[in-house]
Amino acid sequence: MKKEKFFGYVGWVGMCTSVLMYVFYFPQIQDNLNGNKGSFIQPFMAGINCTLWVCYGLFKEKRDLPLVLANSPGVIFGFFAAFTAL
Structure with missing residues (x-):
């Protein structure tokens, strides 16, 4: 397998795991809303x-959509988890 193809796969796997990492804030959000407050x-x-x-x-000059897609859930779920912890 060529390096470019390998790093392409690594990038997509990294993007998927990044999205999952932020989606898994959902249980903390549920706990926060149920009165079991977590960290802000x-x-x-x-x-x-x-x-x-x-x-x-x-x-940036050449948009990096995988980077944007990987971090967008973190904006939503990160702030939502933080503010439900207050």
Whole structure:
């Protein structure tokens, strides 16, 4: 297998695992809404981090859509998990 093809696969697997990592905030959000409050700062910082990466991917000269797609759930679920923890 050529290096380019291998790294293409690694990139897509990385994108999928990144999306899953942020989607798995859902149980913390459910716990927060049920009164079992979790941490505010970790998901809040994840939301900031993902916002920066989404902006970077969208506004650089050659858009990086896999980067944007990998971090978009982190913006939504990170901030939602943080604010439900308050």
